Amino acid sequence: MKIEVLGTGCSKCITLENVVKQAIAKSGKFVQLEKVDDIMKIMEYQVVSTPGLVIDGKVVSTGKVLSVDEVLAYING
Amino acid sequence: MSWKESVDYFTYDLLHLEGHLGEAINFFIYDTIKIWFLLISIIFVISYLRTHFNTEYVRAHLQGKSQLYGNVLAALFGIITPFCSCSAIPLFLGFIQARIPIGVTFSFLISSPMNNEIAIALLFGLFGWKVTVIYIGFGLLVAIIGGFVIGRLNMEKYVLMDVKPMEGELDEVKIKLTMKERAKEAYLYTRDIFKEIYLYVVIGVGIGAFIHGYIPADFVAKYTGAENPFAVLIAVIMGIPMYSNAAGVMPLVEVLTGKGMLLGTALSFMMAVTALSLPEAMILKKILHVKLIGTFFGIVGVGIIAIGYLFNFILQ
Numbered sequence: 047m048k049i050e051v052l053g054t055g056c057s058k059c060i061t062l063e064n065v066v067k068q069a070i071a072k073s074g075k076f077v078q079l080e081k082v083d084d085i086m087k088i089m090e091y092q093v094v095s096t097p098g099l100v101i102d103g104k105v106v107s108t109g110k111v112l113s114v115d116e117v118l119a120y121i122n123g
Numbered sequence: 124m125s126w127k128e129s130v131d132y133f134t135y136d137l138l139h140l141e142g143h144l145g146e147a148i149n150f151f152i153y154d155t156i157k158i159w160f161l162l163i164s165i166i167f168v169i170s171y172l173r174t175h176f177n178t179e180y181v182r183a184h185l186q187g188k189s190q191l192y193g194n195v196l197a198a199l200f201g202i203i204t205p206f207c208s209c210s211a212i213p214l215f216l217g218f219i220q221a222r223i224p225i226g227v228t229f230s231f232l233i234s235s236p237m238n239n240e241i242a243i244a245l246l247f248g249l250f251g252w253k254v255t256v257i258y259i260g261f262g263l264l265v266a267i268i269g270g271f272v273i274g275r276l277n278m279e280k281y282v283l284m285d286v287k288p289m290e291g292e293l294d295e296v297k298i299k300l301t302m303k304e305r306a307k308e309a310y311l312y313t314r315d316i317f318k319e320i321y322l323y324v325v326i327g328v329g330i331g332a333f334i335h336g337y338i339p340a341d342f343v344a345k346y347t348g349a350e351n352p353f354a355v356l357i358a359v360i361m362g363i364p365m366y367s368n369a370a371g372v373m374p375l376v377e378v379l380t381g382k383g384m385l386l387g388t389a390l391s392f393m394m395a396v397t398a399l400s401l402p403e404a405m406i407l408k409k410i411l412h413v414k415l416i417g418t419f420f421g422i423v424g425v426g427i428i429a430i431g432y433l434f435n436f437i438l439q
Contacts, residue, residue, distance in 0.1 A: 056209030085212060089286075092293070094217030095178035095210045109177055109210065113311075 047121065048078040052088045052098035059083075059097040062111045066099070069117035077121060127153060147336030154328045154374060159321060161248035162241070162370075166316055169240040171309035176203050178214060180296040181231070186221045187292070190274060191267075193227035198266035201234025202259065205312075208236070208366075208403035212410055219286045221293055226274015233423055234266035236366075237398040241320060245373040246393070250380075257434075258390060265398070265426040272422055273415075281412035320370035327371030331378035344383025354388045355431035359424060362395025366403070369396050387434025394427045 051066055053059020063081055070077045091100060095109030101120055134140050134149040181200045185193055218228040238259055246255040347354050365372050380389045404416050
């Protein structure tokens with residue numbers, strides 16, 4: 047599984063990245079995490095409000111910080 | 124017992140406070156708690172409604188709309204969509220990617236922060252629905268005309284980043300959430316916003332309470348009322364660096380209008396606080412030429428100043 051956090055360095059994006067890290071640790075699964083801050087790449091995902099959360103190439107949330115449990119639910123899928 | 128009577132009872136009968144001090148403390152308690160209550164309830168309602176829209180949804184709906192109609196639609200969407208200046212770059216470039224004209228994008232960029240939930244909640248709570256409607260109505264007008272004018276100036280060349288316009292249409296954006304999920308999202312959003320601003324409200328009301336209790340009305344009227352022809356202009360310039368402090372500034376403006384500041388001046392000031400944000404300009408500078416940002420600030424500034432003078436003139 048691969049999770050990408052889309053964000054250009056705003057405080058919300060950093061918060062979301064930390065949330066995702068916690069969720070991954072909690073899940074105990076092997077998950078690849080990537081922070082995407084290249085604006086062109088973010089736009090390829092058709093996301094215009096950051097932070098965005100992408101799981102296995104699919105955009106699951108935009109413009110908001112999710113809770114650890116919400117991200118965990120996506121990981122456990 | 125009404126809220127006002129309860130606070131009166133508390134300050135004058137229980138604490139036995141009198142004179143200026145009593146008045147200031149009474150005002151402080153009354154206003155702080157009233158504003159907190161209104162902020163929480165109004166922001167909750169607005170953020171609940173907002174769960175039906177997001178910026179991606181707005182972009183899909185603005186694609187392929189004609190110039191003026193696009194400006195009107197973008198300004199209206201600005202009321203209901205949340206805006207964070209940190210998202211300004213992806214928003215701007217993403218709109219270009221969808222072949223939305225920059226004039227339409229600017230209509231959205233002007234309207235969205237101006238009609239933010241904190242400003243609307245405070246306006247409604249402090250000044251009542253009439254002033255709120257005037258503020259939103261004229262705010263939309265500035266956004267529509269401002270965006271339309273920028274669109275006519277052919278400033279596309281001042282976008283410093285090369286974005287390849289996409290071909291075809293964007294997919295329809297669907298947001299599927301249950302009522303419970305929407306309520307939860309609204310609750311979390313309201314909680315976060317309240318945590319961010321409650322202290323600003325206390326500080327703003329605190330300074331307001333001091334003015335309310337100690338500074339005489341004719342002093343306020345002299346500098347912010349009809350006697351000072353430059354009041355609107357000064358108010359707008361002062362409003363530019365205050366973006367993040369809308370929650371503290373607005374209670375102060377309420378007190379000043381109560382003491383003789385003209386309503387047009389107050390409106391201009393509040394619009395400048397929300398619409399002309401220095402941090403947003405700094406962020407946009409990464410992708411837009413200074414000329415375009417200057418034009419954007421210039422047009423919005425002139426619009427806001429015109430509204431202030433117009434109102435002061437009509438209401439006199």
